[in-house]
Amino acid sequence: MELAISTTRVPGPAETAGAQSPEGSALSHEEMIRIYRLMYLSRRVDDREILLKRQQKIFFQISAAGHEALQVSAALAMRPGYDWFFPYYRDRGLCLALGVTPTEMLLQAVGAATDPASGGRQMPTHWSSPPLHIVSTSSSTTTQLLHAVGCAEAGRYFSRHPEAAQKAEGDYRAFREVEFHGDEVVFTSLGEGSTSQGEFWEALNTASNRKLPVIFCVEDNGYAISVPVEVNTPGKHFEAGGELSQLSFCRGRWDRCRGVPARLQRSGGLLPQRPGTRVCAWARGSALLALAFRRRQAVPLDRRARGRRHARPSGEDADAPAARGHFA
Amino acid sequence: MRDPLAKMQMRLLREGILLEEQINALERELDHEAEQAAERALEAPLPTVESIPRHVYSEDIDPTSSLFATEHVAAPGSAGGGKMGGEKGSAPRTMADLINACLYDEMSRDPRIVVYGEDVADASREAALSEVKGKGGVFKLTAGLQTEFGSERVFNSPLAEANIVGRAVGYATRGMKPVVEIQFFDYIWPAVHQIRNELALMRWRSNGGYSSPAVMRVPIGGYLTGGAIYHSQSGESMFTHIPGLRVVFPSNALDANGLLRTAIRCDDPVLFLEHKRLYRETYGRAPYPGPDFAIPFGKAKIVRPGTDITLVTYGAIVPRALQAAQKAQQQGVEVEILDLRTLSPYDWEAIAASVRKTSRVIVAHEDMLSWGYGAEIAARIADELFEFLDAPVRRIGSMDTFVAYQPLLEDAILPQPESILKAVLDLKAY
Numbered sequence A: 001m002e003l004a005i006s007t008t009r010v011p012g013p014a015e016t017a018g019a020q021s022p023e024g025s026a027l028s029h030e031e032m033i034r035i036y037r038l039m040y041l042s043r044r045v046d047d048r049e050i051l052l053k054r055q056q057k058i059f060f061q062i063s064a065a066g067h068e069a070l071q072v073s074a075a076l077a078m079r080p081g082y083d084w085f086f087p088y089y090r091d092r093g094l095c096l097a098l099g100v101t102p103t104e105m106l107l108q109a110v111g112a113a114t115d116p117a118s119g120g121r122q123m124p125t126h127w128s129s130p131p132l133h134i135v136s137t138s139s140s141t142t143t144q145l146l147h148a149v150g151c152a153e154a155g156r157y158f159s160r161h162p163e164a165a166q167k168a169e170g171d172y173r174a175f176r177e178v179e180f181h182g183d184e185v186v187f188t189s190l191g192e193g194s195t196s197q198g199e200f201w202e203a204l205n206t207a208s209n210r211k212l213p214v215i216f217c218v219e220d221n222g223y224a225i226s227v228p229v230e231v232n233t234p235g236k237h238f239e240a241g242g243e244l245s246q247l248s249f250c251r252g253r254w255d256r257c258r259g260v261p262a263r264l265q266r267s268g269g270l271l272p273q274r275p276g277t278r279v280c281a282w283a284r285g286s287a288l289l290a291l292a293f294r295r296r297q298a299v300p301l302d303r304r305a306r307g308r309r310h311a312r313p314s315g316e317d318a319d320a321p322a323a324r325g326h327f328a
Numbered sequence B: 001m002r003d004p005l006a007k008m009q010m011r012l013l014r015e016g017i018l019l020e021e022q023i024n025a026l027e028r029e030l031d032h033e034a035e036q037a038a039e040r041a042l043e044a045p046l047p048t049v050e051s052i053p054r055h056v057y058s059e060d061i062d063p064t065s066s067l068f069a070t071e072h073v074a075a076p077g078s079a080g081g082g083k084m085g086g087e088k089g090s091a092p093r094t095m096a097d098l099i100n101a102c103l104y105d106e107m108s109r110d111p112r113i114v115v116y117g118e119d120v121a122d123a124s125r126e127a128a129l130s131e132v133k134g135k136g137g138v139f140k141l142t143a144g145l146q147t148e149f150g151s152e153r154v155f156n157s158p159l160a161e162a163n164i165v166g167r168a169v170g171y172a173t174r175g176m177k178p179v180v181e182i183q184f185f186d187y188i189w190p191a192v193h194q195i196r197n198e199l200a201l202m203r204w205r206s207n208g209g210y211s212s213p214a215v216m217r218v219p220i221g222g223y224l225t226g227g228a229i230y231h232s233q234s235g236e237s238m239f240t241h242i243p244g245l246r247v248v249f250p251s252n253a254l255d256a257n258g259l260l261r262t263a264i265r266c267d268d269p270v271l272f273l274e275h276k277r278l279y280r281e282t283y284g285r286a287p288y289p290g291p292d293f294a295i296p297f298g299k300a301k302i303v304r305p306g307t308d309i310t311l312v313t314y315g316a317i318v319p320r321a322l323q324a325a326q327k328a329q330q331q332g333v334e335v336e337i338l339d340l341r342t343l344s345p346y347d348w349e350a351i352a353a354s355v356r357k358t359s360r361v362i363v364a365h366e367d368m369l370s371w372g373y374g375a376e377i378a379a380r381i382a383d384e385l386f387e388f389l390d391a392p393v394r395r396i397g398s399m400d401t402f403v404a405y406q407p408l409l410e411d412a413i414l415p416q417p418e419s420i421l422k423a424v425l426d427l428k429a430y
Helices: A029-054 A068-076 A092-098 A102-110 A143-160 A192-196 A198-209 A262-267 A303-311 B004-014 B020-043 B095-109 B126-130 B145-149 B161-173 B189-199 B253-265 B317-330 B348-358 B373-384 B407-413 B417-429
Strands: A084-086 A186-191 A214-219 A247-251 A289-293 B113-117 B154-156 B177-181 B215-220 B246-248 B270-275 B301-304 B309-313 B335-339 B342-344 B361-368 B394-398
Touching: A029 A068, A029 A092, A029 A102, A029 B004, A029 B020, A068 A092, A068 A186, A068 A214, A068 B004, A084 A143, A092 A102, A102 B020, A143 A186, A143 A198, A143 A214, A143 B161, A143 B189, A186 A192, A192 A198, A192 A214, A198 A214, A198 B161, B004 B020, B095 B113, B095 B145, B095 B253, B113 B161, B145 B154, B161 B177, B161 B189, B215 B253, B246 B253, B253 B270, B301 B317, B309 B317, B309 B348, B309 B417, B317 B335, B317 B361, B317 B417, B335 B348, B348 B361, B348 B373, B361 B373, B361 B417, B373 B394, B394 B417
Parallel strands: A084 A186, A186 A214, B113 B154, B113 B177, B177 B215, B215 B270, B246 B270, B309 B335, B309 B361, B361 B394
Antiparallel strands: A247 A289, B246 B342, B301 B335
């Protein structure tokens, strides 16, 4: 995939100019203190909300505790009001560092009319700030990733066709301000648990296929709400390619695919076809992607069904005892 | 300690960036800041109950307004300019032709429009365009658009409906106008999460800060003879139940052209339902009305005046109701047929005016009877027009099943002119 995982934008010379970096560190003392300020403030706003929640002065609370370092540093690598942001509900440190104030956050928590993100409609930490380019946050997980993809496509389109950004009378364009920059970047974030959602993969698919400037920031605290990572994801991380090798991908002739048990190769296995033919008749002549489960516990046959299969007399099956090891 | 706060504090101390008392002072300052912020927030004014409906829809453009009432201004067939301008324009055109013409004319006028979906491009590989006729949609509704406007504006999407609508939200929040296609209504369901929780909600949940006025064109409905379960579904009431979304369902070529133009030019997200059976019917063809012909939302059309019974309907039931009405006339019953044209918003004034006149009303649709679109209309008539009624409010809909493949079954499942006629005569005799 044309996709860089876990890389952040390197600040250009203009952005780092004036920052006095101490020997051996990329960050100046001022920057280090600024990061600590934002991290600490994020935690304190969380604490304040928890207190208000206990006093029943606010009605919901979502904490960013533990996420602050990643969030603040991510925000400081970006340009609020220039780049575009599709965060999720745990991104307090990110939004604080982008320029949302503690007062604005707490106005949303109390459901104030003057809550600039939603006017009292959304629960706390559901960000929205047109001046900062933080796009309204949902409580649904990973829907925002596809918005980020569309946003990047729109930015690219306007950069190539700036005339399209002109206002026009007589339709929606009269009310739609357009801003764009040729080097704008779209940032979107999600929790690790949300990588199980299909739309996560849909967004990666299109962003990489169209080579869009989108950063997907996966914040991994080890849990999806309460469910630990191993329930959601093979291995410890979704991006651990080695763990995904429990699936073997191959294209071409079924009987030459590595990882396909010999018994299946010879008998045609689950598919009614002879050795040496293409796996699917309807895919004849086209490239074919076949998946085979290599690990025994990944085989989607229960014991009873397996028994029936083995009980059925078959010349092909009978001479493939070694291959049965894949299923036993 | 895995807490990043503690780690960062240790690092500041270890590297001599801050002394302990400096950190303490900094933290006290920030504690105070958070406390002050909470106090300010607790004193802030609360929203008024009157503010609730604000930003469900655009506060700037009202698609029911006279801005889009060019229906009687543009003279069909005589329009100069546009895709079918000039002599060719006067011949009757199908709904498919006039939807295609509207897309063409609007794309010529508005460079912010992009069209994408499954198979909508003429050819993904541009080099082939000189050799092949091109696809342009499985029903050819987008034919020629890529050839005319290029692959940046008209392109194929992955086979993933949530992807199509989710990206449209992103495009539209930036001020573009995605006019996307879901290939069949039957396959819209993966996108419904995006439609309901994101697309239709963006403006209200951000209190007007953001909005995503995209247009989704979706072929819908049965009467295809063999369309079966997954190419015949209706289900519009699931979408009229979504605040923030406009739902349009034209029954003829001219309405489709004018309503699609309003859908594109307005500032709200629109689900534009196109009945597959009506795409190329002889019924409802019309001359090309020119590139600025628009019809406002929420304006029903009396497609047949009558005095005895009001029949409220839309979509493919309109021609079937007309057939039934002709037969009813032979038996002395005059049916007034109202084509709603848009389902959200809908024209309550027109319904009420007709019911006050006839005192008998049927609400008919192709979708399943139970929990269908007619239930809401019937309930409101019973509620608000009770004293004008001489008979109970009747509904016609399909059986509460999916649509079967075998034509014998399909015919029995979907409402037919005969079943509409029977309901009309029964109600007249009540």
